Amino acid sequence: MESKRQQKVARQLQKDLSEIFQREVPHLFNGPSSPGAFITVTNVRVSPDLSVARIYLSFLATKNKELLLETIQEKGKVIRQHLGDRVRHQLRIVPELSFFLDDTAEYADKMDKLFAGLDIPPAPEEDE
16 A cells, blocks of 8 residues: 555656656657657556566557667666656656556457457246
């Protein structure tokens, strides 16, 4: 269970990181493997001491999600620096950033397809 402070910091980091990916550093991730990739920050989890943040990302308009995630991890210092510029007055320590692929949308789509493919016979009628 996260404390209120952790939840507040996580929400703020999610908002700031979303703006950073969309406005400040989109040029870093528009390489030949992912031209015009759209990066969404779906969730942020912060450690109790606020020193580590786990960021879950979802990608649209990209062919190789793993390669894009590796690129983001390589550019983590630049992203953390931009984040530090935004939160330096709110947080004493800018958290270490760990990026992960959020596959909940793909999982939900897969489950929908499985349920749609089920053949469920109707229940037998009962005589009263």
